[in-house]
Amino acid sequence: MVSCMLEVCGEGGGARGWEAVMVRFAFLGRVSTEDLQDPVESRRWQLSRAERLVADRGRIVAEFFDVGQSRAVAWQRRPESGRLLEALEDPDRGFDAVVVGEPQRVFYDNQFGLIFPLFVHFQVGLWVPEVGGAIDPDSEAHCLIMSVYAGMSKAERRRIQVRVRAAMSAQAEFEGRFLGGRPPYGYRLADAGPHPNPATAALGARSHRLELDPRAAPIVEQIFALRLAGYGARRIARVLDAEGVPCPSAHDPARNRHRGGAGWTVGTVLALLRNPRYTGFEVWNKQSKAEVLIDPHNVGLGTRTVMRWNPHEAWVSSQRRAHPAIVSVDDFDHAQRTRALRQAHRTYLLRGLLRCALCGRRMEGAWNNGRANYRCHHLRATGTGVPRSVFVREDKIVPHLAALLIRFKTESASRRSCEDADIPRDAAGQVAMCRDLGLTLRYDHRLQVLTVHGDQGEIAIRLL
Helix, strand or coil: HHHCCCCCCCCCCCCCCCCCCEEEEEEEEECCHHHHHHHHHHHHHCCCCCHHHHHHCCCEEEEEEEEECCCCCCCHHHHHHHHHHHHCCCCCHHHHHHHHEEEEEECCCCCCHHHHHHHCCCCCCCEEEHHHHHCCCHHHHHHHHHHHHHHHHHHHHHHHHHHHHHHHHHHHHHHHHCCCCCCCEEEEEEEEEEEHHHHHHCCCCCEEEECCCCHHHHHHHHHHHHHCCCCCCHHHHHHHHHHHCCCCCHHHHHHCCCCCCCCCCCCHHHHHHCCCHHHHHHEECCCEEEEEEEECCCCHHHHHEEEECCCCHCCCCEEECCCCCCCCCCHHHHHHCCCCCCCCCCCCCCCCCCCCCCCCCCCCEEEEEEEEEEEEEEHHHHCCCCCEEEEEHHHHHHHHHHHHHHHHHCHHHHHHHHHHHCCCCCCCHHHHHHHHCCCEEEEECCCCCCEEECCCCCCCEECC
């Protein structure tokens, strides 16, 4: 054993006791944003406590201090703690033992049981104030004490979570307080005076409330009006795109750097229609954090935090209106029950046959001005390419189907009889022949060309 373990092994009273050997210590600590503590102050008192423990037995020569890391995060995933684990394996690590200022800051739940065997294996002592020195791996009392502190750490974190959630629930329900996060589309943040917590207010923090966004609020009103008129979410998105209305991420790009802002989607429209905050009441706890194992087969890696939707009955609504309403409660409830009206039956002759030459995706039908059209929004959705979309009228393609089929049949005549070259005169028959032949029509809007793949290569027809 190295010198820092001598006292544990019963050799501290001889000539090589602690009085004769100065131990090189590494200090280990942690502070997280959950504690709302100043990292500088937190490090100072943890380090001071560790220095008092080892004052007569050695000196601290290295430091590993994690900032902004939750205690629930496994050691391997904390930057400084992970660096310490790597140093344990290095014989030239430069220190003999590790001293902790407060074990609850470092160990959580089962972490002591998973980590301490590494200290024993690499013969590095672990010192904590709670046992007055080095932890004896053969002492049941020491192991029990550390397990208790690790359990207390978990219980403390859980109590903090319960208290914070209870306080936030009461603030949302009885005060209608805005509790943070990005404002819903249609609103913007406004100053509501100093923070109600005096200590937080002394640091310059301010409260906020929701006020109407003069540009976006009318769009939300329009979305609900369309829904009440029987429009489905996809149809509403098409109307907004056709009118050139910026989607929420394009309206506020500073808060949506992770989104492309390409256009309205079905999911965006449905999220707005289902948000009860548009009635003027504050709603909290629609989502909550949950911790799930990173790897069920390796519990030592710890957990990761995911957001999950809570059931509707778990949502907390304010007892009174907290901000200006965009829609009434009756209209909001009606919008939740209203089913989209089926539109009149529309026929798309080329459904499933036409693909975009730029991206290769199947073009979708779009009825406009009383006639069938086809479009591709894939380029706009991915942010690639120059055009926002590819658009072509059905009546621009159908007149060229006969010529396209004649060329296809002619170039494939070696495999077919002359009778097979007869082309139907009507458009429906020509489309049916395309389907029977398994043709895929590709439309290139840049060249205004329609192509199919024949036996001799590509066959192209320029659209006039």
